[in-house]
Structures are given as C-alpha cells and as structure tokens.
Amino acid sequence: MDYSKELPCEVRKLIREGNITGQTSGMCAGYAQANLVVLPKELSYDFLLFAQRNPKSCPILEVLDEGSRYTKFMAKDGNIATDIPRYRIYEYGKMVGEYTDVTQFWREDLVGFLIGCSFSFESELLEAGIPVRQIEERCNVPMYNTNIPCAEAGIFKGNMVVSMRPIPYADVPRAVEVTAAMPRVHGAPIHIGNPAAIGINDLQHPDYGDMVTIREGEAPVFWPCGVTPQAVLMASKPAFAITHAPGHMFITDVKNVRLK
C-alpha cells in the first residue's frame, strides 16, 4: 500500500486505528515527520534548556502542555499517544517494551516533545537533484558518535551524534545551502570530509544505522542528528520515558517547505 499521496490526517487515523504499524518513511510526501520524546515534568525544563542550547541536534517543533496528548501547532487533533505506529517505553534508561499505543501508560505529569527529523531535508536534497544514498540503497542512514561536546543543560550532557550522507564534491556547496535554509530540521552540516577531525575513527562501522557506499569523487558530509537528544537523555537514566521506535514517526500537517 502506497501512502505517499495521502493526507497526514488520514494516515494518522489509520495509525490510530491500528491499521498501519510499520515505518512511516515516504508517507504523506512533502509533510514533515517528527521524532517523539515524552518525559515526566520534573525533567522537562532541563530537556527544553538542552534543546535551546543545542538547536542543531535538537530542533524542537512543538512542546505539548503538561499532561496533554493533543498537538496544537504541528497537527490538528493529533494524539501523540496513538498516532505513531510504534513506541518504545524506557525505565531508568532501559527499553522495557514496544507498543502500538501508549494510552494505557499516559500520566498527568508527562510532557511530549516533537523534534525535527532529517526526513524533511532529504526530500529537499532530492528536489535539488542531490543523491541521498541510503534512500537509493533502501537502508537506514549511518550515524556516528563524535567528539563534539553538546552544551550541557542541568542533568543532560554528552557528545553530538551525526548522520552521514556521501555527496559528490560538486554538489557539496549546494547541499550545504539547501539544508542551511532549514534550521528547524537540523540545518547545515556540522562537518564536511575527514571523519577523524570529529572523532570518527572507523567510517565503515557506524555506531547506529547501516553503512552506505561512498563512491569515488564523493565526500562524507555530516549533519547533527536527532539521535543526539535521545542518547543524551537515556544516558541520564530517567525513571520513565516514551519515544517513537526508529523510523516510526509522527506525521505532521506542516509541509517541509514551511519549516524553512
């Protein structure tokens, strides 16, 4: 079934009713998809401050009101406890289960954060005629831990995680330009070329995701990655947290071009 032409509200309804439980990549073409992090209120100030201090790796699209499951800005009548195909629940930093609906776990002290995702800028790269290798090779984007420290905020600290896309040398400036114009979905690359300069010693073995082919005449280009806030958060071992499962995103009503 191809959902690329469907409206976000229709697809969210199908997900909510349990009719879609797989990854959302490619669904509702042109509309932004978002990462989800849900935390108890007591951690939410530090997390929001972490995002404010690290907007490249943690671009917040919406913070829901305390206890609310309903989006007000990024989607009409969106329900973050039902409208994502697959969730993960963490206790003290350890994953304790995957669910297709987390209504039963909802609490009045929870705060939901929707965070920008590189799906948005990848569609703009493709529009600009720039290849996106992991889409061509139908796998996950390669991601790496780096030696670039995030700005600390309260209990949260750690290094930036980056995603890598091989870009033909001649297209690198345009790839910077296209993504720089979209700061709410990670923006410009953080580094171009020489992986060792940012602490990546084995490019062939990413820390997360899958390796992709780097062809002759291509530079590895590194973007701040939405895995950063999740990795930093989990390192602090919060008593309770909910996230989306990788690739299973919240589909918003907002078009990518509006996030420029």
Added chain:
Amino acid sequence: MDYSKELPCEVRKLIREGNITGQTSGMCAGYAQANLVVLPKELSYDFLLFAQRNPKSCPILEVLDEGSRYTKFMAKDGNIATDIPRYRIYEYGKMVGEYTDVTQFWREDLVGFLIGCSFSFESELLEAGIPVRQIEERCNVPMYNTNIPCAEAGIFKGNMVVSMRPIPYADVPRAVEVTAAMPRVHGAPIHIGNPAAIGINDLQHPDYGDMVTIREGEAPVFWPCGVTPQAVLMASKPAFAITHAPGHMFITDVKNVRLK
C-alpha cells in the same frame, strides 16, 4: 565619550565598575546587544516554553543556569547582575526600583534570560542602505499593541507587541530579506502596510516609544518586538522579576553577523 569602537569586554568592565550608567545604543558597533529578564525558577519553564512557541517576538540568545549570574555562551565572564548600566526590579508586576547593580538582590533560585534585540538588525538595515527613521530622528522606536495573539504557554498569554519603521516602498522587499536572514533577533516583519489589519487604530500615538515621521512614498513596516515577552510576563504579576531598563542593554561578545 564614544564607545562605538570599544570591545564589549572593556565596556562591560566600565559598566560593572559604575563608570557607564547611560543607554548602550551605538556602543561596541557590530556586536549584538541583548534584553534581560530574570525570573524565579518556578516560572522559568513556562517562560522558556513561551519563548519556544513565540520565537519571533521572544528569540532567546542564552538561558543562564539556575542561580548563576555568569554567561557561558554570549559573553566571556559576563555578569548579568553588574554588566548592565541600569536595571528595573518588579514585584507583582509593579516596578519598585531602578538600580545600576542588582547583586544585593540576587538569589539562588533566579534564572536569567538574554533575549535578542532589534539593535542587531537595524545595523544590518543601515549597512544595506535602508533608512532607520528613529535613529535619524534620535528618538525611541514606536511600538504598538496588536490583535495578533501569542501562542499561550502555562500562565503566560497575551498579544504581540510590534515595533514600526517607515520604509520607502522600493526598499521594503530588501528590508524583509535582510531581517528574515536574522531570525535570532526577531527576523522578518510580521506585517507590512495597513495598520488596522493588525489592530493598530492610531498609528500617530504609539503605545510605547516615540512617533517618527512617515514620509510620502513610505510604508509602515511592523516587526515582532522584544517588549512582547516583558508585557506578557508582567501581566502575570510575578512576585519578583529583574529586567534591564529600556535602552540599557547587555552587550555580548557575539557579532551581529554571527546571529544570522
């Protein structure tokens, strides 16, 4: 005494020692100046959330750690309790005093917010050859209450306050372009022309600041204004707050061009 060519650290030192107590307009040319809001921690989550939801009128440049007077990102060794020429202290939304140093009022539960200021984009407008009338006429920029609602956050709600600059018709697109490139200091205009469309019924009598001349062939152009968060905050009558006095800003070590 002309401080336009001095370094920010030198001028902050003079302010800290009580040798400068006047307005900072024009000091340290090229360096960003910032608004200050200091609140008890209990209000800081709602205020940070208000800023996240209203980035045009409330662009946060730095949030200091709880209880800390020392900046970490916008200025080296900056002290927000001493490095501003004049402060205002508010109790329950009412101004109770002006001071040149607020060290004696500092508390361990206070959180300082530095907020972007239109001084930064005005220097870029001038660079682009676009007139800035209130600088020509040596008065304060005219500011107006509007009917544009801010996104609510916790206890904070209210309408946007805008600043107005008359721009020759032919320069309006360029004025939009120049300021749109600086989202951390209010960004693009929120409205161009017809004041009644945003609830301004008497352009000749601004709600704050001074009226300036609008010449034949000029459109009034309206930008989101940093008075918005202060007005919204004070309407909630917080038990305690510290702000800068109007025009007496915190001078950062960061050049305006780095805020693009």
